[in-house]
Amino acid sequence: MTAVDPVPFDKALAIGLLSDMLRIRRLEEAAAEWYGAGKIRGYLHLYIGQEAVAAGAVRCLSREDDIVATYREHGHALVRGVPMKAIMAEMFGKAAGCSRGRGGSMHLFDAAIRFFGGNAIVGGGLPLAVGLGLSARMLEESRISACFFGEGAVAEGAFHESMNLAALWRLPVLFCCENNLYAMGTALERSESQTDLCAKAESYKVTALRADGMDVASVHEVTRDALARVRSGAGPCFVEYRTYRFRAHSMFDPDLYRDRDEVEAWKKRGPIHTFSARLKAEGLLSEAEFLALDAKAMAEVSEAVAFAEAAPFEAVEDLARDVVAGEGP
Amino acid sequence: MTAVDPVPFDKALAIGLLSDMLRIRRLEEAAAEWYGAGKIRGYLHLYIGQEAVAAGAVRCLSREDDIVATYREHGHALVRGVPMKAIMAEMFGKAAGCSRGRGGSMHLFDAAIRFFGGNAIVGGGLPLAVGLGLSARMLEESRISACFFGEGAVAEGAFHESMNLAALWRLPVLFCCENNLYAMGTALERSESQTDLCAKAESYKVTALRADGMDVASVHEVTRDALARVRSGAGPCFVEYRTYRFRAHSMFDPDLYRDRDEVEAWKKRGPIHTFSARLKAEGLLSEAEFLALDAKAMAEVSEAVAFAEAAPFEAVEDLARDVVAGEGP
Amino acid sequence: MKTSYRDALRAALREALAADARVFLMGEDVGKYGGSYAVSKGLLAEFGPERVRDTPLSELGFVGAGIGAALGGLHPIVEIMTVNFSLLAMDQIVNGAAALRHMSGGQFHVPLVIRMATGAGRQLGAQHSHSFEGWYAHVPGLRVLAPATLADARGMLAPALACPDPVLLFEHVRLYNLEGELAENPEAWRCDIRSAAVRRPGDAVSLIAYGGGVPLSLEAAETLAAEGIDAEVVDLRVLRPLDGETLLASVRRTRRAVVVDEGWKSGSLSAEIVARLMEGAFYDLDAPVARVCSEEVPMPYARPLEDAALPQAHKIAAAARKLVAGT
Amino acid sequence: MKTSYRDALRAALREALAADARVFLMGEDVGKYGGSYAVSKGLLAEFGPERVRDTPLSELGFVGAGIGAALGGLHPIVEIMTVNFSLLAMDQIVNGAAALRHMSGGQFHVPLVIRMATGAGRQLGAQHSHSFEGWYAHVPGLRVLAPATLADARGMLAPALACPDPVLLFEHVRLYNLEGELAENPEAWRCDIRSAAVRRPGDAVSLIAYGGGVPLSLEAAETLAAEGIDAEVVDLRVLRPLDGETLLASVRRTRRAVVVDEGWKSGSLSAEIVARLMEGAFYDLDAPVARVCSEEVPMPYARPLEDAALPQAHKIAAAARKLVAGT
Ligand SMILES: Cc1ncc(C[n+]2csc(CCOP(=O)(O)OP(=O)(O)O)c2C)c(N)n1
Ligand SMILES: Cc1ncc(C[n+]2csc(CCOP(=O)(O)OP(=O)(O)O)c2C)c(N)n1
Ligand SMILES: [Mg+2]
């Protein structure tokens, strides 16, 4: 084990971050398993490998802030505070799910904690985040809006229009780009003429910062700095999180476009084991504590699965509810 | 009159450029007049003030090259070689028009000389130009495609996606941005967070050059250089032409968003009188020659108007032709 | 008072902006330019650039921002210059605004109004003249309005803003200059956004139209009246949800119908109207329902061709005449 | 030979790429990933990255580039992963590809094929499951195909590429895994892209469907046959231009029809079919034409809800039964 930088924050926070990463990991492993068992269907996009980003970034946000995410959003939802039971039930398609079973894995929502989903149109969440930022400004509310998206979204026109609007109007928006190097099977250098995403963001006169997305401490620190800028009224900020997904894009993906060695090399940098090693080296974590955290995460997952399994589907008679207000359509 | 740089090319070319600018100017003045008389309808976007761009840039292209333009394209069409009669007849809606009266002012086309229109969706021509460039490459043809568009289009997603595709695939595309500072009533600084358009283009790793769009010599020189780069296989090039429209956006525009002084200041830099003054100072043009060129342009316009007036409309029975091949729909 | 469709729309905007600080107007050139059809002229001076917000050319972006702003607590009115350009924003409208309530299990809703110009007749050619409102009327989660009268131009915005779901408001370009009398009393324009309206009662044939087709149908009805054919003119007003009852009631009475739609015939909203009549009035019909729609060509520029491509009063009258004669 | 719908599509692509150097395939993940529905799997290795071209996530851009490439002399096949995403490119398709021939007075044409997956049934939720092909079928200048059989999956691409105008090809996601026999002889799949096809003759009622609705209708016909009701199944195949003659001939014979459409009922293509029957077979009908469509909700994820939202064989059979019983 090589020398590591001291963890730049206190034990409680460190344990909280680690615990969140474990909770995401265990949740997702279970999701994969229950997908295999046919209980979860449709598209399921696992976040395994990227946990440091959601854990580190979402925790920096205040309860008033808005979050917009993608179809790969289990981690963000969980860290934000959507109950694991509600997430699991949603994946099982049950009425107790956080979107009443209407959304599934790609469309987790929670109005109470300003979690605006769960958007499965690549780049589709970006304009929403701009509008949320605009509403904060016009209503003189101090919240900011944070939008998570993959590096693949950067090629979409929606990215361009959103960056420009947010910068032009100096809106309180935090653009959180999770650069896991691939959009499905398309590597960044096969999708962008300019692969330096911070340079792209700067071309809109947006401040751009970069974080090591495999290191929850780096994520936390950089996000905190970025947020401070946004909160100061300086306009939007862009953060590139350099990360990697260990699993295939979705459960349908044969994952033939990546080198096994590349995947293995990144796994060595896995956010959970590197961070826990670091905490141990710092004397902030014992193996027993780690095992206890993990056991707790697993217990939470088991409970969530049991809940999801037992929960009923929404009655088919209620199919047409929630299309428009009141009686629809 | 202040000292001017010597004109950097021979008399024949200089006279050609001046003559083209005059032809555009006179054509457009007539179009405005006939609009007033109700013979031309719909949207009419005058190019007056910007003539140096079309005159200087289009002349650099070879006959094999492709041109895609906007709804403000009379000048480009004319310089490219669409007969003035066919342009005027098109504006009059006649069957002898270059689009058989189907298109009108905004949709001039001429397949024989690879003039791909006349696109009235702002930014809509950009992807077409990318595709034309792609076809040149795949068919191993040496042509390049040139796309004219206004600075307003830069905010559209289509711009972003097109720049990236062209740069990523190193396609032979010349992006010709006519920055006349306004998109309808919206000034550049109210539409772009970054008003340096060359910097924007460079963010795609596209070479960007700037030309004085009020000076046909500058336009010609810079475009020639840009084209040489594109033809060398270095990928796309972006040219910003700094220019100004002297008239309102369209015939419906009350033009309330610009300062009269600003308009007058730009008019002092009018491309026709500055260039002819320069040619005179250089001894390349006499007043008599200028008057003769202008008279010729006016004669061409009169002839075009007479032709357009006399030409018949397409028979209403032929309404459904040219929707799909053969018998439609 | 004497007013125009354009002025009525503007008065409604002004009232909405004045009444509720959460309301704002956003779109290309709504402010400094005064609106491409001059609907919002003067509002910038009155309400300032935050609430009458000019946007860059970014239809997808600013429509999406409108959705986000609605989610964040505002009541945005987004203007798209022309329905053809709305295709650039269609993803946000259809995959986003329309679906959010349902996808979120009812947790979120999008109180957004999107206004746009639609239709042809001004020789604007194939990229500025179409009628895609029927497409939006297909989408669950949206509400689609088409004011055809001064009262509706004046009255529809308030209930649209009060509606908790996204509402699309289609202003026909030929109507902007329509002038006439509108009573001062707000009762004169207070309206629901649920019902179709009978604009002219009659018993010989129902002319069913909306937007720009309504004045044409009224004109056709006058022609027909002179020939002793008493046509009823039904203005759909609300394209989604359709007010089937009013339609059916009319046609059950008249037993004949002509549907007028400026969309291209195949797959236009007129088809849905015919289908509703098939389903609900088949046994009442004396003749098959007829349709007068646009010819199936991208709209040509030349005046005679554009005229030939569009529904016209004389075509409507001819279709009605044929129905009446045939039975 | 035994094949699947997916393999038949791939064989057609391979044949087209091999036959004509101007043909190339372009879209998100068509190459290295192998196609999101694995249709283009293996083609990259065979034809290289210029002709099996992966694109960035830029639907508007690469569809527009396809149009430009077609104008420049190529015959592009552009894949859009899912019809919902095509809304991002709709401007280029509708305002661009469809209009260019007409706007240019016949000088330009766009020999482009756009393929996309459509439809629901795989629990992909409200942003991946819709059926917007009816919208494209509304647009003059486009041709719209919906292969529902192995033969059409294999055979439609060649005439689509030969067509000088833009052709949209909709592949239903539930059909990709469809398996069956397809004769080796190219005659077995040679087809026109003009006509509807009677997939099962019958005389009691016409079930009119396309794409994913065809197998459902055939299944319903089997159920009905067991009850002594002999249903005819008509597969539209070509959604634009519609083959009205085949439809009318069938319904004039059976005198009853059920139209099956996975689009939301209001404003779906089914409405146009009903309208055509109203116009052309009104006096032949023994009962109003019925429709079995999707419920008007953004597609929900949960299995029971999605099932309830979609047309199903039992719903089709029930509608047919009711028509037959009622007369
Ligand atoms: C507009 C759109 N196009 C295509 C897709 C299909 N798709 C889903 S995820 C994805 C890759 C996105 O990559 P990236 O943005 O890097 O996010 P990641 O999956 O790596 O988290 C694609 C192509 C989609 N959902 N939306
Ligand atoms: C997609 C789209 N949105 C809006 C319009 C309406 N419109 C036509 S021209 C124009 C301004 C374009 O400005 P710019 O690109 O700078 O070109 P210029 O008119 O100055 O030549 C606008 C907003 C349009 N035609 N297309
Ligand atoms: Mg990625």
Ligand SMILES: [Mg+2]
């Ligand atoms: Mg401009």
